[in-house]
Amino acid sequence: MSPTTATTLHWGILGPGRIAPRLVRAVAACARGELTAVASRDAGRATDFAARHGIARSFGSYDDLLASPEVDVVYISLPNHLHAEWTIRALEAGKHVLCEKPLALSVDQVDEIVAVSERTGRIAVEGFMYVHHPQILRAVELARSGALGRLELVNGSFSFFLSYPDDPRIDPTKGGGSLWDVGCYPVTFARRIADEMPDRVAAFARFDERGVDRTFIGQLRFPGGVLAQFDSGFAAPDRERLEVVGSDATLVMGSPFLPEPEGPPPTLTLWRGRDATPVAVASVDQYAAEVDDLTAAILDGTSPRMGLDFSRGTIATLVDLDDAARINAGLPRRRPTSGLT
Numbered sequence: 001m002s003p004t005t006a007t008t009l010h011w012g013i014l015g016p017g018r019i020a021p022r023l024v025r026a027v028a029a030c031a032r033g034e035l036t037a038v039a040s041r042d043a044g045r046a047t048d049f050a051a052r053h054g055i056a057r058s059f060g061s062y063d064d065l066l067a068s069p070e071v072d073v074v075y076i077s078l079p080n081h082l083h084a085e086w087t088i089r090a091l092e093a094g095k096h097v098l099c100e101k102p103l104a105l106s107v108d109q110v111d112e113i114v115a116v117s118e119r120t121g122r123i124a125v126e127g128f129m130y131v132h133h134p135q136i137l138r139a140v141e142l143a144r145s146g147a148l149g150r151l152e153l154v155n156g157s158f159s160f161f162l163s164y165p166d167d168p169r170i171d172p173t174k175g176g177g178s179l180w181d182v183g184c185y186p187v188t189f190a191r192r193i194a195d196e197m198p199d200r201v202a203a204f205a206r207f208d209e210r211g212v213d214r215t216f217i218g219q220l221r222f223p224g225g226v227l228a229q230f231d232s233g234f235a236a237p238d239r240e241r242l243e244v245v246g247s248d249a250t251l252v253m254g255s256p257f258l259p260e261p262e263g264p265p266p267t268l269t270l271w272r273g274r275d276a277t278p279v280a281v282a283s284v285d286q287y288a289a290e291v292d293d294l295t296a297a298i299l300d301g302t303s304p305r306m307g308l309d310f311s312r313g314t315i316a317t318l319v320d321l322d323d324a325a326r327i328n329a330g331l332p333r334r335r336p337t338s339g340l341t
């Protein structure tokens with residue numbers, strides 16, 4: 001992607017839900033960004049959100065925002081089943097896109113996004129904000145530098161209690177399930193550490209009566225030798241943790257996915273036997289770092305950290321894990337197979 005001559009990007013939000021205020025704060029912190037518009041299916045909701053956050057324009061339909069020449073980049077914070085569709089529509093409207101994770105629910109959808117992105121010359125990236133945090137960049141650097149010895153194992157957990165009965169995250173028609181909501185975090189981390197696609201996966205899950213997983217455990221084998229395992233869930237108290245185990249040392253992260261930008265610096269600890277060495281990392285707003293990364297890709301022509309190729313591999317892996325757990329539970333597959341493993 002060649003750089004543009006613009007100096008400021010104008011952002012618009014589709015879906016003013018729970019996560020959208022994070023993006024408001026992130027764009028406000030970006031020297032080369034301005035939040036210009038928000039769209040809701042309900043005009044009143046859009047107006048309220050705009051008034052609360054000092055946004056100049058509000059729209060009562062997503063299409064109207066996409067038609068606005070005042071918007072360069074669209075942030076898509078809709079339920080999972082709408083991600084691919086609105087990413088494609090935004091690209092077709094000439095916008096760049098930051099779409100919340102997971103970018104899509106099938107590899108075919110990612111392939112369509114890639115094709116439209118190439119045809120329109122617009123960039124689409126998947127919103128895994130945590131990969132932009134210095135603690136993750138440092139962890140990947142340490143693991144790949146050989147500081148842990150030969151890489152053996154990645155362990156990850158991400159769970160919380162989901163207590164809203166009508167939440168799209170527990171709706172099987174809206175891409176629900178803990179794997180797709182939070183399991184995708186440790187899965188993407190393991191892929192970043194191994195730096196390749198897994199060649200085998202295994203999984204078990206507890207599914208509810210509608211076939212949505214409430215607790216999920218998965219395993220990945222990478223051709224280079226790294227093994228990974230993770231759990232995710234909607235039925236246990238807040239837990240998040242990552243561990244990278246090497247032949248010489250183990251790196252442990254206590255808040256790898258949602259470290260508080262205003263809180264104490266995240267804990268990154270290097271264990272050699274019983275000796276623990278803290279690894280210093282800064283506290284940052286990882287959503288702002290995510291916005292900066294896409295801004296640089298659009299304005300300066302740099303490569304986005306979460307390229308579509310990586311996202312394609314993520315979706316293929318999630319589909320395979322989902323299939324594996326369903327087969328083990330005697331349930332039919334929910335989505336087309338990835339065709340990759």
Ligand SMILES: NC(=O)c1ccc[n+]([C@@H]2O[C@H](COP(=O)([O-])OP(=O)(O)OC[C@H]3O[C@@H](n4cnc5c(N)ncnc54)[C@H](OP(=O)(O)O)[C@@H]3O)[C@@H](O)[C@H]2O)c1
Binds near residue numbers: 017080101128
């Ligand atoms: N990166 C992160 O830290 C993070 C954190 C939380 C969530 N997420 C991701 O962000 C996305 C949104 O999550 P959220 O927690 O903000 O969700 P949410 O509060 O449920 O908001 C989603 C928004 O989507 C719109 N929408 C459009 N069609 C809908 C439908 N059929 N059902 C329900 N809502 C619909 C609604 O806005 P209108 O009706 O007003 O248009 C709603 O406000 C999800 O994909 C999730 O995975 C990311």
